[in-house]
Amino acid sequence: MKFISALFLSLVMTVYANAQDLVKIQKVSEDLQNCSVIIEGTKSRGSGIIVKRGDDFFVISNWHVVAKNKITKEETFVGGVKKTTIHYDPIKVAQITIKEGRTIGKLESECDLITYSDNVTGNDLIILRVKNRDIFNLKNNASFYVGDPIPFVGMPIYHVGSFLGEDGYNSMSSGIISQLGRIIDGKIFDQVSTTNFPGSSGGGVYTTDGQCIGVLTRRTGETYGYINPIREVMKWAVNNKVEWVFDSRK
Helix, strand or coil: CHHHHHHHHHHHHHHHHHHHHHHHHHHHHHHHHHCEEEEECCCCEEEEEEEEECCEEEEEECHHHCCCCCEEEEEEEECCEEEEEEEECCCEEEEEEEECCEEEEEEEEEEEEEEEECCCCCCCEEEEEECCCCCCCCCCCCEECCCCCCCCCCCEEEEEEEECHHHEEEEEEEEEEEEEEEEECCEEEEEECCCCCCCCCCCEEEECCCEEEEEEEEEEECCEEEEEEHHHHHHHHHHCCCHHHHCCCC
């Protein structure tokens, strides 16, 4: 009888633990989808991660998502101080709301281009600031994995991105970190096995508790992609004095 009671208690605890795990997964899934947006350039689309700092919303993505837009830099000197002005075609971000499997709304705004690094000589990153900051409903803030230790090979991960653009908005997939420190064109990337398609670029890759560990940047196959790891993104951000976008403590 004692054995049966212990077995029954063990089964109850297992069922309870599994239920708790499902609740956690659902919460993380909802949070990550809420932090994901579509980026719409004049000739291309991609994904982005939205974060709130103060009263402003910022979006992190890849440069190549908007590279087909006409973007130029103008440098002038005022009082001996160099001033750089960026001119660009309109860039929009959109947040689509899905509830119980139905699309119930789409919110969009044009963005200011804050800084970027191209995909040829640079890190293939952009930071945008949402112009109409009153329209987005950000229930939680994206959290970035800015500390130690670095992720490990085999770590379970999630990716949220807009596969094939709006048709696949906020698609979520799982996988693992396949390898660390791949060097491509002199840049460091981590390899991941999450599902990715055109439109995934710029989307976040996350730990299973929802911390962003990288920006999906390159794809070789549907489950063979490369991320800009946050440890490398932070180096770029520090050099460009925008580390506060990724680390709210700055």
